[in-house]
Amino acid sequence: MSLIVKICGLSTRETLDVALDAGADMVGFVFFPPSPRHLSLGMARDLGKQAKRRASKVALTVDADDLTLANIVEALQPDLLQLHGKETVARLRDIKQKFGLPVMKAIAVEASADLATLPGYADAADRILFDARAPKEATRPGGLGAVFDWHLLEKLDLRLPFMVSGGLHAQNVAEAVRVTRAGGVDVSSGVESMPGVKDPEMIRAFIRAARATEELMVR
Numbered sequence: 290m291s292l293i294v295k296i297c298g299l300s301t302r303e304t305l306d307v308a309l310d311a312g313a314d315m316v317g318f319v320f321f322p323p324s325p326r327h328l329s330l331g332m333a334r335d336l337g338k339q340a341k342r343r344a345s346k347v348a349l350t351v352d353a354d355d356l357t358l359a360n361i362v363e364a365l366q367p368d369l370l371q372l373h374g375k376e377t378v379a380r381l382r383d384i385k386q387k388f389g390l391p392v393m394k395a396i397a398v399e400a401s402a403d404l405a406t407l408p409g410y411a412d413a414a415d416r417i418l419f420d421a422r423a424p425k426e427a428t429r430p431g432g433l434g435a436v437f438d439w440h441l442l443e444k445l446d447l448r449l450p451f452m453v454s455g456g457l458h459a460q461n462v463a464e465a466v467r468v469t470r471a472g473g474v475d476v477s478s479g480v481e482s483m484p485g486v487k488d489p490e491m492i493r494a495f496i497r498a499a500r501a502t503e504e505l506m507v508r
Contacts (some may be wrong), residue, residue: 292466293452293473294499296480296492297349298326304487305336309343311496316340317347317371317475320361325485326477330364337365347371347393355387362388369393371418381413391415393452397422398437404445411449418475421455436461439468459491459498466502474499 296308297317308316318333319326328336333348340346348367350358352374361367370384373395385392394414397403399422410417419442421435436456445451453471458479465474478484480491 292499292503293450294496295347295452295473295475296477296487296495297347297454297475298324298477298481298485299336299487300326300328300332300485301487302336302339304489304492305339307487307489307492308496309340311493312500313344313492313496314473315345315347315369315475317349317477318365318367319349320353320357321349321351321373330360333361333364337367341366345369349373352376358384358388362390369416371395373418373420378409378413381410385413393418395420395454398441398455401441404441407447411447414449416473417447417449417451419451419453419455419469419471420475439465442469442471445469457495459494462495462498463502466499 293314295315295317296313298319299305299308299316305316318328318336321327337346345368346365347369348361348365349371370390371393381392381394392414393416394410395418396407396410398419421437450472452473452475453465453469454475457465457474457476462474476495480487480495482488
């Protein structure tokens, strides 16, 4: 089974091309104004056309309302909606019904207690993303470069596909996959020279390192 590699927070044609040419399976676009990776609808429309059929397009939102989601869906034509806020299980079901798209729910992890909500979300989502919990003073829930304790997922019994995120980079992605046995990895700040500025060589290096871990997935 191949590891799914997602490069998130892309915002320029140049870095999107780098990610696509390097073999990213998913490309993520952020629609959340407090983030330095926030994308306008106009740019989303352009990048969506550029990525079409070359990788799965993922729209990341945080507690977005229906109108916001509708505008994003119209502009980007995403293959997957990534919900990175405090959306409830009922809200997940509502979004799936209204927009007819698969949903990946991000779950913030700091301690084992954070996994208590997993069964409910697993019943509603199509995929789970485990990310590091942001500090209380943070203005956004992800893309902060923080790592959580991957050993919390070691004995995870989850039939649903899941990915890991949070502080990943080319040097630690192999260890993250080895410990968690995740089916996918998601990187944003780990391939940036500064917040919101993707580095082409870091993108290539991450994807190379991630691909080299695929043998770890053979159980």
